[in-house]
Amino acid sequence: MRLALFTDTFAPDVNGVARTLERWTDYLRAQDIPCLVFAPDPAVSLSREASPFIERFASLPFFLYPECRLALPNPIHVRRALDAFKPTMIHVATPFNMGLFGIHYAKKHRIPLVASYHTHFDRYLAFYNIQWMVKMLWRYINWFHADCRSIFVPSKSTLLELKExxxxxxxxxxxxRGVDTKSYHPNVDRKQLLAKRGLDRSRYIVFYAGRLAPEKNADIAISAFAKFRRDVCQEASLVIAGDGPSMEGLKQQALKEGIDAHFLGFTGLPELQQWYAAADVFLFPSPTETFGNVVLEAMACGTPVICADTGGVVDTVRHEWSGLRCEPGNADAFADALARLYRDEGMRNRFMARGLAHGMRQSWDAIFDELLAKFQAASSPKISSSIRHIRG
Incomplete structure (x- = not known):
């Protein structure tokens, strides 16, 4: 198999899709399977040295997700690179400009085509007051995936939603999704880490990690924490790791709520693992996840999780067994869940143990071994393709 991957986000972009795709291509190369990535240029501040395994193109920020880029590919460049590489399978990972080029080439040359569906973009629209685009967006998404032999989704919940x-x-x-347990683990010098932020080791740490944008509902985390601190635990501190367009608004909200939230900004390894492991609870109210990598990372670090009862996170967190799930958007429900965990040490310990056990079972290598077998099956000439051939 020779795989050409088309994506509008790739390392060094900082998001779950980019990190997952980078791991996938690293795995393929370790298996001696040629893989060529077609992706936008990253933001200048994140630029890396050129790679022989990646074809980069000029790009603009995507308005719903400025950290992701919309590529402006040169068709001649794309065609020449593909003609030289001679792919036997094409994988489209995002439904934008790069993905469209991948679909066009697959149709023209009758190459097996697969897709991976990573993001519920329709759920983002309401947070940006453009929900009138939902029907139009779904018509386009349906068309984009129409000729794919296989479509890979991050969770069973996402599969059922698409089936419906x-x-x-x-x-x-x-x-x-998997988790690297060498990078994400419960070991931490808690006293030293908290001291760097002027926090005493006795503080009860509520931790949020993720993009700071409307669709992540970080404002719900702040409101829930404010109620929890006011009514239950005045020794609690909220620590927020991440960056994004809502940063300043969230800081103003924290001040208005009267809480001293600690905003870390973008936080990568190894510091991110340290905060996961040092936290008493991981609070993640996002209602738009197709998987929610940060939830699995927190569990692998031995941190009890409170998350929204919707989306892909429900496949990772079993309510009352390995964490607590709350009604999306209901700050009071999240505050009540924080109170329950705080008051019940036995529950916290059970969630910690079960989360650690689940994380240990989520091996990337095992996941990719299975995925590769599915890709190879999809590329088999014995499978009749429904791909619509085009000319030109």
């Missing part, structure tokens, strides 16, 4: 929208279940398959 009329997608052919025979083409849908789960590509779950």
């Amino acid at each position: 929208r009329g997608w052919d279940e025979r083409r849908l398959d789960v590509w779950t």
